[in-house]
Amino acid sequence: MAEEVVLLDLWVSPYAARVKIALAEKGIEYESKEEDLSNKSSLLLEMNPVYKKVPVLIHKGKPISESRIIVQYIDELWNHKSPLLPSDPYARAHARFWADFVDQKIQGTMYRLFEAASSESREAAEKELIEDFKVMEGELGKKPYFGGETFGFVDIAFIPSYRYYYGHETLGNFNLVEELPKLAAWVKRCLQRESVSKSLHDPNKVYEFISELRKKRGLE
Amino acid sequence: MAEADQLLLLDLLPSPFAARVRIALAEKGLNYESREEDLSNKSPLLLKMNPVHKQIPVLIHNGRPICESMVIVQYIDQVWNHKSPLLPSDPYRRAHARFWADYIDKKIYPIGRMLWASKGEVKEASKKDLIECFKILEGELGDKPYFGGESFGYIDLALIPFYSFFYTFETLGNFSVVVEFPKLMDWAQRCLLKESVSKSLCDQRNVYEAVLEIRKKLGAE
Numbered sequence: 001m002a003e004e005v006v007l008l009d010l011w012v013s014p015y016a017a018r019v020k021i022a023l024a025e026k027g028i029e030y031e032s033k034e035e036d037l038s039n040k041s042s043l044l045l046e047m048n049p050v051y052k053k054v055p056v057l058i059h060k061g062k063p064i065s066e067s068r069i070i071v072q073y074i075d076e077l078w079n080h081k082s083p084l085l086p087s088d089p090y091a092r093a094h095a096r097f098w099a100d101f102v103d104q105k106i107q108g109t110m111y112r113l114f115e116a117a118s119s120e121s122r123e124a125a126e127k128e129l130i131e132d133f134k135v136m137e138g139e140l141g142k143k144p145y146f147g148g149e150t151f152g153f154v155d156i157a158f159i160p161s162y163r164y165y166y167g168h169e170t171l172g173n174f175n176l177v178e179e180l181p182k183l184a185a186w187v188k189r190c191l192q193r194e195s196v197s198k199s200l201h202d203p204n205k206v207y208e209f210i211s212e213l214r215k216k217r218g219l220e
Numbered sequence: 221m222a223e224a225d226q227l228l229l230l231d232l233l234p235s236p237f238a239a240r241v242r243i244a245l246a247e248k249g250l251n252y253e254s255r256e257e258d259l260s261n262k263s264p265l266l267l268k269m270n271p272v273h274k275q276i277p278v279l280i281h282n283g284r285p286i287c288e289s290m291v292i293v294q295y296i297d298q299v300w301n302h303k304s305p306l307l308p309s310d311p312y313r314r315a316h317a318r319f320w321a322d323y324i325d326k327k328i329y330p331i332g333r334m335l336w337a338s339k340g341e342v343k344e345a346s347k348k349d350l351i352e353c354f355k356i357l358e359g360e361l362g363d364k365p366y367f368g369g370e371s372f373g374y375i376d377l378a379l380i381p382f383y384s385f386f387y388t389f390e391t392l393g394n395f396s397v398v399v400e401f402p403k404l405m406d407w408a409q410r411c412l413l414k415e416s417v418s419k420s421l422c423d424q425r426n427v428y429e430a431v432l433e434i435r436k437k438l439g440a441e
Contacts, residue, residue: 050323050356064315066322076311093286093295100288101272135272 005030008044008056010037012209014160015067016055017199021156022071024195026078068099071156085153095147098139099157106132110161114210117219126172133162133171137180144189151193159190160199164206227252230266230278232259234422234430236329236381237289238277243377244293246416248300290321293377307374317368320360321378327353328382336392336431337438347393351400358404365410372414376407380417383408387424388431 005023009016009032023030035044035054047063048056057064057073064070075084085092109132113125136158140146146154166176166187177184190196214220227245231254232238245252257266257276269278269285278285279292281299286292297306307314331353335346357379361367367375386397386408398405411417 059312062312064312064319066319069315069318069322072318073311073315076314089295089298090281090284090286092298093291096291096294097286097288100291 004060006058007032008041008047008054008058009034010054011201012206013054014164017160018067018156019055019057019070019074020199021159021195022074022084024199025082025084025151025156026074027081028074028078068103068153068157071153075153083150083152084156086147091147095153098146098154101135102154102157102161106136106158107161110165114214115219123172126174129165130171130174133176133180133183136162137183140182140186142182145186151190155186155190159187159196163187163191163200164203166203224282225250226280226282228280229254230263230269230276230280231256232276234384234427235276236384239381239384239420239422240289240377241277241279241292241296242420243380243416244296244306246420247304247306247372247377248296249303250296250300290318290325290378293374297374305373306377308368313368317374320357320367320375324357324375324378324382328379332382332385332389336388337435343392347395350389350393351395354397354401354404358401361403361407366407372411372417376411380408380411381421383412384422384424384427385431388428391428392431 005028007016007019007023007030009020011034020032033041033043035041037054040052043058044054044056045052047058048054048065051065053065055065055067055070057070059073059077064073071084085095106129109125109129113122113129116122116125143149145151146158162183165171166184169175169177191200211220227250229238229241229245229252231242233256242254255263255265257263259276262274266276266278267274269280270276270287273287275287277289277292278287279295280286281295286295293306307317328350331346331349335343335350338346364370366372367379390396412421
């Protein structure tokens with residue numbers, strides 16, 4: 001069964017982490033193939049010719065790309081346990097909207113923060129990211145998970161990136177743990193799930209990797 | 221379900237994203253009220269129903285808002301599943317459809333906008349990128365009548381509203397879609413034979429006029 005499911009992977013990628021969490025939630029065995037993005041495998045180029053990016057899920061030889069699309073595929077195909085999206089159409093639309101917000105808005109801001117070459121652009125991106133996180137804190141509200149009582153699509157979309165930021169606790173002078181307590185509790189709750197804790201790396205290691213990458217690009 | 225359903229679309233005629241929703245509603249044979257928004261003077265209803273993005277389209281179904289065009293389309297497809305399925309039922313084909321709709325979202329509008337909103341080198345680079353995207357899309361279409369195969373579906377719906385922008389792209393980018401991308405043009409004409417499409421798309425000239433207005437405001441004219 002494991003040969004049927006292959007994940008073209010990258011340890012620091014929050015997008016790849018989403019797929020790993022989803023596969024773990026469903027109890028699917030798979031083979032992970034770590035990619036080197038500076039030297040992409042011929043398999044990656046063949047399986048994702050449009051973007052040449054990870055993650056790519058290869059199931060029975062057929063590729064699926066784009067992490068949110070992969071997670072929905074996993075949910076629809078392996079629908080025997082742990083539904084990741086709700087069945088109610090309105091609740092599904094709500095989940096899709098918020099997972100899209102994570103990618104459209106939050107990931108965009110994080111990317112600008114990563115690319116920030118000056119202290120002004122860094123501060124501006126940090127300010128915007130804090131506002132984005134406040135929106136998520138508001139959306140989570142009193143719910144244990146974004147979807148309500150059960151862990152699902154939006155949690156999967158957001159936990160990897162947020163965990164890696166939350167790992168070093170502050171954004172500029174803003175203390176994520178103190179100022180966004182609901183999200184802080186949500187992180188702890190998510191980490192109690194084996195699917196999440198086993199799919200995420202030590203945030204300090206991720207932070208070091210990112211810093212190194214910035215240094216190499218002359219951004220630090 | 222059908223009797224009590226109230227559908228209100230916060231709309232904008234030249235918006236390709238709103239057009240997608242209009243097509244989906246037409247495909248399903250649904251009656252709805254369309255309310256045209258003025259994006260320079262957004263209605264309190266729009267701000268209330270889409271506080272996060274403050275953008276159209278917003279579909280309000282029995283008082284509850286759904287935002288983001290392809291999220292709305294999937295919602296419509298799921299709720300009114302009695303006719304004209306927009307997404308295939310097979311999970312792999314669904315993933316394939318979502319992938320290409322997402323590609324269209326990531327590429328066509330942002331690059332197209334860059335082309336018509338800018339000048340000089342930026343405009344030329346955008347033109348190159350857009351042509352590259354059309355090449356990729358034409359490759360994906362291949363010899364199929366529609367992107368999904370034998371019938372009009374999710375990917376076709378995602379892309380066809382950009383037909384309204386062809387005149388704008390051609391005029392401002394100085395190239396011809398029918399010459400460079402004959403298969404794509406054939407496909408577009410095939411889609412336009414469908415009433416759900418032809419009645420939902422904004423006239424190419426009207427889009428061009430709207431774009432010229434924006435260009436003036438941006439100082440690109």
